[in-house]
Amino acid sequence: MFSRRIWQELLFIAVTSTLLGLGVNHTLIRRYVQGEFKESFFSSAEYPSIAFIPLAEAEELFARGEAIFIDSRPEEDYGKGHILGALNIPFEEQKKNDLIARHSLPQDQTLVVYCDGDECQSSVELAKILHQHDFASIKVFFGGWAEWIKAGLPISVEND
């Protein structure tokens, strides 16, 4: 279908790009292999106030009442059920209006952000915005709503 020359040129482009891409980013690859980007692709050095927590830690923070839980899912999903006491700051809505400012959250309080589960990324994206708002302690509960409900932990269908 294509001439031999075209194939050779395509191969040249593919090989050069691959070598450059892998070569320039070798430190990132090492960090990936070490497990740094296990949950999400962002640099912990760039967002020092964000940490990922498992269900057990989220449950502990919930039981102690030491954290404010934030549901980053759309209002519709939040309305169907959410972690008891969680506030709703939908990530998509936050991009249009500054909902974080409206909630007047205390800066020194630990915030636990969650969404559907490990397939969704809105909790991480919202956590990044919270970081930009200078919140000191932001935890992303990556297992999210799916893990919470599976564990039979307290939920609510009311607007908290």
Add this chain to the structure above:
Amino acid sequence: MVGGIFIWAGLLKIFDPLGFAQAIANYRVFPYWMSFMLALVLPWMEVICGAFLVLGLFRRSSALFLSLFLVGFLVLIVSTIARGIDIDCGCFGRFSQKVDYKLLLTDGILLFFSLNIFFQKKAKRRITHSKF
């Protein structure tokens, strides 16, 4: 023009590989590790093909490479819209737009120009050959 657009798009992503990796992962199509690898390599392909187009080197193969990208991206856009996933395309780094019908149109226009470059030279060659 096509070359310039791809150089710009590629450079934006080269400077933010993690952001692009996340953008690819958000499509929920590729395995996690593959999103990472694609984010490291694809922007370089865009820049190299774009630069070749601007410089007039490997024009047909660069145009073909970019056309293949664009076809793949078209499929990805359609599948994302069909699945109702609301995400940014990640195509122009921080200047990325939403995955919607407008993006489909932009991609289609770029594909048209890219294929045009690929077939243009072939047509010119035929004319040149017919002269002799």
